[in-house]
Amino acid sequence: GQQLNQSPQSMFIQEGEDVSMNCTSSSIFNTWLWYKQDPGEGPVLLIALYKAGELTSNGRLTAQFGITRKDSFLNISASIPSDVGIYFCAGISYNTDKLIFGTGTRLQVFP
Amino acid sequence: DSGVTQTPKHLITATGQRVTLRCSPRSGDLSVYWYQQSLDQGLQFLIQYYNGEERAKGNILERFSAQQFPDLHSELNLSSLELGDSALYFCASSAGGLDGYTFGSGTRLTVV
Secondary structure (H helix, E strand, O other): OOOEEEEOOEEEEEOOOOEEEEEEOOOOOOEEEEEEEOOOOOOEEEEEEOOOOOEEEEOOEEEEEOOOOOEEEEEEOOOOHHHOEEEEEEEEOOOOOOEEEEOOEEEEEEO | OOOOEEEOOEEEEOOOOOEEEEEEOOOOOOEEEEEEEOOOOOOEEEEEEEOOEEEEEOOOOOOEEEEEOOOOOEEEEEOOOOHHHOEEEEEEEEOOOOOOOEEOOOEEEEEO
16 A cells, blocks of 8 residues: 655664654645554554644654655654654645555664 | 544454454544554555445455444454454544544454
8 A cells, every 4th residue: 555655664772862754755745644653552643744844843852844745754852761662654635534654663762 | 541442452363263343433533444553564554434434445355344333433354364464453533634543552463
């Protein structure tokens, strides 16, 4: 099925470091969403973006909706151990409510 | 608690068997989506129901089927199970629009 390209595939960082991941698509999306999945749990919505160029923060998380509407990035500042998990981007196309998910970025944080 | 309830949480069954996974959506949500997540893989969309009717189909095998009942809960039926069907199965619900989906905590299916 259709998926968004997400990079990097995995990251191993030290506690306190900043993290950046991005998502690209060949299609235009009207909405970009970022989810986090803890081990053995369902994905939980972190941030939603609705306008091209929009920059939105949620605590230590910042996400941007790319100007071309074909990409988005997520930054996590000052990482902590509980940031461990899989981060998924997701896009919604115009005139549909179907979410297309990225391939995921697996984040490991070492103390 | 996300408001989306999935049962059972774990299921172990033998090859060739049939199982039913159940999902109760968040109150007020009319859409239900089913996803499959194999080990270390992404989320593969299986099927969507909206207010009792099938709305979209993804990579769902013919051995799998789903339905949404008048009370809006949904069931995913998996039959003639194979070892490769072992995965996490997630249900999500939404009210429509651009607010994304709310996911349940999943059912882990192990086929032995």
